[in-house]
Amino acid sequence: xxxxxxxxxxxxxxxxxxxxxxxxxxxxxxxxxxxxxxxxxxxxxxxxxxxxxxxxxxxxxxxxxxxxxxxxxxxxxxxxxxxxxxxxxxxxxxxxxxxxxxxxxxxxxxxxxxxxxxxxxxxxxxxxxxxxxxxxxxxxxxxxxxxxxxxxxxxxxxxxxxxxxxxxxxxxxxxxxxxxxxxxxxxxxxxxxxxxxxxxxxxxxxxxxxxxxxxxxxxxxxxxxxxxxxxxxxxxxxxxxxxxxxxxxxxxxxxxxxxx
Amino acid sequence: xxxxxxxxxxxxxxxxxxxxxxxxxxxxxxxxxxxxxxxxxxxxxxxxxxxxxxxxxxxxxxxxxxxxxxxxxxxxxxxxxxxxxxxxxxxxxxxxxxxxxxxxxxxxxxxxxxxxxxxxxxxxxxxxxxxxxxxxxxxxxxxxxxxxxxxxxxxxxxxxxxxxxxxxxxxxxxxxxxxxxxxxxxxxxxxxxxxxxxxxxxxxxxxxxxxxxxxxxxxxxxxxxxxxxxxxxxxxxxxxxxxxxxxxxxxxxxxxxxxx
Numbered sequence: 001x002x003x004x005x006x007x008x009x010x011x012x013x014x015x016x017x018x019x020x021x022x023x024x025x026x027x028x029x030x031x032x033x034x035x036x037x038x039x040x041x042x043x044x045x046x047x048x049x050x051x052x053x054x055x056x057x058x059x060x061x062x063x064x065x066x067x068x069x070x071x072x073x074x075x076x077x078x079x080x081x082x083x084x085x086x087x088x089x090x091x092x093x094x095x096x097x098x099x100x101x102x103x104x105x106x107x108x109x110x111x112x113x114x115x116x117x118x119x120x121x122x123x124x125x126x127x128x129x130x131x132x133x134x135x136x137x138x139x140x141x142x143x144x145x146x147x148x149x150x151x152x153x154x155x156x157x158x159x160x161x162x163x164x165x166x167x168x169x170x171x172x173x174x175x176x177x178x179x180x181x182x183x184x185x186x187x188x189x190x191x192x193x194x195x196x197x198x199x200x201x202x203x204x205x206x207x208x209x210x211x212x213x214x215x216x217x218x219x220x221x222x223x224x225x226x227x228x229x230x231x232x233x234x235x236x237x238x239x240x241x242x243x244x245x246x247x248x249x250x251x252x253x254x255x256x257x258x259x260x
Numbered sequence: 261x262x263x264x265x266x267x268x269x270x271x272x273x274x275x276x277x278x279x280x281x282x283x284x285x286x287x288x289x290x291x292x293x294x295x296x297x298x299x300x301x302x303x304x305x306x307x308x309x310x311x312x313x314x315x316x317x318x319x320x321x322x323x324x325x326x327x328x329x330x331x332x333x334x335x336x337x338x339x340x341x342x343x344x345x346x347x348x349x350x351x352x353x354x355x356x357x358x359x360x361x362x363x364x365x366x367x368x369x370x371x372x373x374x375x376x377x378x379x380x381x382x383x384x385x386x387x388x389x390x391x392x393x394x395x396x397x398x399x400x401x402x403x404x405x406x407x408x409x410x411x412x413x414x415x416x417x418x419x420x421x422x423x424x425x426x427x428x429x430x431x432x433x434x435x436x437x438x439x440x441x442x443x444x445x446x447x448x449x450x451x452x453x454x455x456x457x458x459x460x461x462x463x464x465x466x467x468x469x470x471x472x473x474x475x476x477x478x479x480x481x482x483x484x485x486x487x488x489x490x491x492x493x494x495x496x497x498x499x500x501x502x503x504x505x506x507x508x509x510x511x512x513x514x515x516x517x518x519x520x
Contacts, residue, residue, distance in 0.1 A: 016319055020351040021328035056316045056345060059276055068281035080347035080376075085316060087340035091280040115375045116340075 004167045005044040006197075008256040009051075009061035012036025013201060013209075013233040014081035016057070026234040033238040033253035037061060038081045039177045039231045041197070045167060047144040050074060052163065052175055058085025064255070072101035072143060076178060077160035078111035086116055090130035099133040103141070105150065107159045109134045137161075151186040153179035156208035162198075164189060172260050173197070174224075177231045180208050182218060193224050195260055197252065200229035202236055212241070219249055228252040264427045265304040266457075266518040269311075269321035271511075272296025273461060273469075273493040274341035276317070286494040293498040293513035297321060298341045299437045299491045301457070305427060307404040310334060312423065312435055318345025324515070332361035332403060333392075336438060337420035338371035346376055350390035360390070363397040365410065367419045397421075411446040413439035416468035422458075424450060432520050433457070434484075437491045440468050442478060453484050455520055457512065460489035462496055472501070479509055488512040 010016075017036040018027035026034050038055035042065065051073045061067070070092045076082055093100050104112070112132070113120045119130050135141075140149040147166040152159070155178045162176030174193045176182065182190070190196070200215035210218070212229065219227040227249040242251050270276075277296040278287035286294050298315035302325065311333045321327070330352045336342055353360050364372070372392070373380045379390050395401075400409040407426040412419070415438045422436025434453045436442065442450070450456070460475035470478070472489065479487040487509040502511050 015348070015351060018323060020319060020322045020348070021354075056319065056348065059280060059316065060320070062280045063278060084344045084347060087344060088275070088280070088316065091275060094281075114377070117374070 003046045004165070004172045004260040006173060006195075006258040006260065007042040007044070007065055008228075008230070008252050008254055009040040009042055009065060010037030010055060010057055011230045011232055011252045011254055011256075012038055013231055014038065014079070017232070017234045019234050022234060024234055026237045029237060031238055032255075033251070035254065036232060037254055040082075041175060042067060043146075043165065043173075045145050048072070048146060050143070050146075052076065053082040053177070054085045054089055055081050056084035058088045062088070062091070070100060072103060074137065074148070074163055075102065075104040075108050075112065076162065076175075077155065077158050078104075078108050078115070079158060079178070082178070083112065083115065086112065086132075087119075087130060089132070093129075093131045099131045101135055101143075102132045103135045103137040103143070103148070105138050105159055105161060106136055108161075109136065149189055151176060151189055152183065153186060154181040154183065155179050162186070164193060167260075170194065173258075178209065180206075180210060180214075187218075187221065190222055193222060194226075195258065196222060196224040196227045197230050198227065199231045200251075201231060202233045203241070204235070212236075212245075216246065216249060224248075226250075228256075228258075262428050262430065262432060262520060263306045264425070264432045264520040266433060266455075266520065267302040267304070267325055268488075268490070268512050268514055268516040269300040269302055269325060270297030270315060270317055271490045271492055271514055271516075272298055273491055274298065274339070277492070277494045279494050282494060284494055286497045289497060291498055292515075293511070295514065296492060297514055300342075301435060302327060303406075303425065303433070305405050308332070308406060310403070310406075312336065313342040313437070314345045314349055315341050316344035318348045322348070322351070330360060332363060334397065334408070334423055335362065335364040335368050335372070336422065336435075337415065337418050338364075338368050338375070339418060339438070342438070343372065343375065346372065347379075347390060349392070353391045358391060359393040361395055361403075362392045363395045363401070363403070363408070365398050365419055365421060366396050368421075369394045369396065409449055411436060411449055412443065413446060414441040414443065415439050422446070424453060427520075430454065433518075438469065440466075440470060440474075447478075447481065450482055453482060454486075455518065456482060456484040456487045457490050458487065459491045460511075461491060462493045463501070464495070472496075472505075476506065476509060484508075486510075488516075488518075 201209035461469035
């Protein structure tokens with residue numbers, strides 16, 4: 001253990017599980033592992049508390065996990081299920097001059113500036129407004145006791161990143177919640193990662209997300225000690241799908257905590 | 261009773277109650293009336309089911325109330341607490357050619373088009389994407405068995421509307437969740453309204469929202485049969501504040517249903 005902790009705030013796909021208006025077995029399931037808020041994690045080290053993605057469930061997730069301070073936010077890409085709670089980050093900049101660092105690629109920061117223009121235009125400076133401090137994250141960057149490497153992945157027509165976290169010089173953890181394919185450079189950067197969290201939407205293929213089999217192929221190649229599947233749709237009933245996975249691969253669930 | 265029904269999906273202010281990181285009496289309260297999602301209502305008549313505002317809690321609210329179909333959405337103004345669940349409306353246009361009518365002022369529709377550009381640009385037409393059909397609502401409009409009149413109100417520097425609903429030719433209901441002042445023309449349009457729902461953020465004044473006293477003054481002038489206070493902050497403990505209100509005025513709460 002290196003003092004690197006992860007909490008899964010959400011492990012669901014864009015519409016969450018249960019899905020509004022759906023009566024399928026998973027959406028009716030009473031297994032708490034089948035209740036999936038939109039995908040997001042909290043990363044904690046002795047020096048830092050970082051959020052990855054700020055989806056529409058952010059307030060619920062912060063209340064559930066008792067999150068009251070953050071040192072920064074990483075955004076993988078600006079799709080709705082990853083950013084629509086961005087305004088709720090105002091609770092983490094309560095004072096007049098407080099700012100919260102937001103780390104993302106230039107196109108992702110540009111999208112945030114378009115969607116949440118009122119936070120970035122230096123107008124409307126009411127005390128309660130969220131004051132983001134944008135930082136471009138396109139190459140590896142030291143933040144506190146972490147070194148974070150963005151991993152460019154294919155995910156439809158949006159530029160999208162996963163993140164590799166090095167702590168105490170070890171590649172402890174990687175989080176790639178939305179991807180269809182990891183280009184060769186990304187696979188090389190991920191070599192030796194200890195714990196991998198990866199998009200595995202459902203058993204059957206999807207044009208912009210990995211299927212479970214596609215995620216398993218990545219896990220087999222990288223061979224981390226442990227792989228967790230995330231960004232999971234209602235086509236996955238936890239108790240049933242879990243049984244068919246190889247050793248060292250499990251389906252993540254909301255509230256899961258890892259001590260790495 | 262005219263067959264006009266209202267369900268309060270949320271009655272809270274922009275950050276909801278409890279507030280992230282707050283340990284005040286209201287935020288610690290176990291009274292369910294003190295747990296307030298962001299303000300939104302559902303209006304039902306024999307012919308229609310309309311949502312007013314689509315805040316970040318929309319998915320939770322639809323699941324809680326079992327909402328599976330909508331005939332349209334009205335938006336009061338494009339602040340985050342009223343629109344950040346807009347993407348979750350995709351569940352109400354599941355088919356390839358389904359569209360959902362969105363009624364708002366021109367500046368509000370423009371803001372939605374800027375924030376949610378991918379829904380309006382005719383690109384990215386995956387089956388699951390929300391397909392809004394924008395309609396300008398700046399004068400009274402017949403929708404099914406309703407006549408809806410937008411009421412322009414003062415609310416900081418954003419153009420903001422409340423809505424008056426006429427059903428069977430009677431001014432049954434008005435909903436004004438965000439306002440600091442209702443101009444004279446609006447007060448005249450609201451004359452004779454049967455049930456008023458109005459912004460009443462907290463006891464002490466706020467620059468862009470009515471205090472409880474300011475809301476009571478509007479209720480006294482319009483003299484509806486019943487007034488409900490909404491968009492309520494954690495400075496209002498339901499059980500305590502309710503006791504000081506005059507007859508015919510009550511604090512709304514999440515899940516409250518009215519049959520008018």
